[in-house]
Amino acid sequence: MSHFGRSGPPDIADxxxxxxxxxxxxxxxxxxxxLFDKYGKVVDVFxxxxxxxxxxxxxxxxRYKYKDEAQKAVDKLDGRVVDGREIGxxxxxxxxxxxxxxxxxxxxxxxxxxxxxxxxxxxPRCRDEYRDRDYRRSRSRSRRxxxxxxxRDRERSYHHRSRSYSASPxxxxxxxxxxxxxxxxxxxxxxxxxxxxxxxxxxxxSRSPNQRPSKHESPDVRNGERDSQLHRDVPSGRPANSPSxxxxxx
DNA sequence: GTTGAGCGTT
Numbered sequence: 001m002s003h004f005g006r007s008g009p010p011d012i013a014d015x016x017x018x019x020x021x022x023x024x025x026x027x028x029x030x031x032x033x034x035l036f037d038k039y040g041k042v043v044d045v046f047x048x049x050x051x052x053x054x055x056x057x058x059x060x061x062x063r064y065k066y067k068d069e070a071q072k073a074v075d076k077l078d079g080r081v082v083d084g085r086e087i088g089x090x091x092x093x094x095x096x097x098x099x100x101x102x103x104x105x106x107x108x109x110x111x112x113x114x115x116x117x118x119x120x121x122x123x124p125r126c127r128d129e130y131r132d133r134d135y136r137r138s139r140s141r142s143r144r145x146x147x148x149x150x151x152r153d154r155e156r157s158y159h160h161r162s163r164s165y166s167a168s169p170x171x172x173x174x175x176x177x178x179x180x181x182x183x184x185x186x187x188x189x190x191x192x193x194x195x196x197x198x199x200x201x202x203x204x205x206s207r208s209p210n211q212r213p214s215k216h217e218s219p220d221v222r223n224g225e226r227d228s229q230l231h232r233d234v235p236s237g238r239p240a241n242s243p244s245x246x247x248x249x250x
Numbered sequence: 251g252t253t254g255a256g257c258g259t260t
Binding site: 017019021022025046047048049057058059060061085088090092093094095 | 253254255256257258259
């Protein structure tokens, strides 16, 4: 894809692809085009993106029309700081169009002796390659680590919240059904007073005296208050399950 | 809103 108005690769018959590495995740083809176009005729700029997230994968391909210009771009832009990151520019080697590009790029005579001289496959890549591809496509390693941490955090949060929910959601909703915000506000007040004078509030609410929220107190109390405020400020916010929205009944 | 070695789309 490119912003050249064409869907798919242009005529890459006589183009020379450059691989741009270490670009910022926010860098787009529009950002790279003017930069590379200064050194020659840029045919296309393509930034592979994640199919799921749609975000940049951190590298791009710039196709030049002429090799000397591409080489000049490599020479000039390699190591250049773009969008706060030092990019790496080099000739692309792999890819769906690598062969055709190699044809114009003068195929290396290496493949006849070097790789053959080893008398074995260049690399023991069978499905490891796909794994690697999927690995890269899937996400970067740090990303995985981040997801793992986030998942752990979310799990913990869920656990934490579930325990909080099992403390009072049923009664709150039930009470809300029977009575009005007055009670809810009262409950909220009891919570607030609980932090100030936890003498009778907890006993009235019949909450376990030993269930003293230590650090979890802040979010719970805040949620309760915010919830009550939300209902007070916007009484018609929930017409579906808000009986107080229709105060009058025949 | 996060991250950082590498090789690509209709």
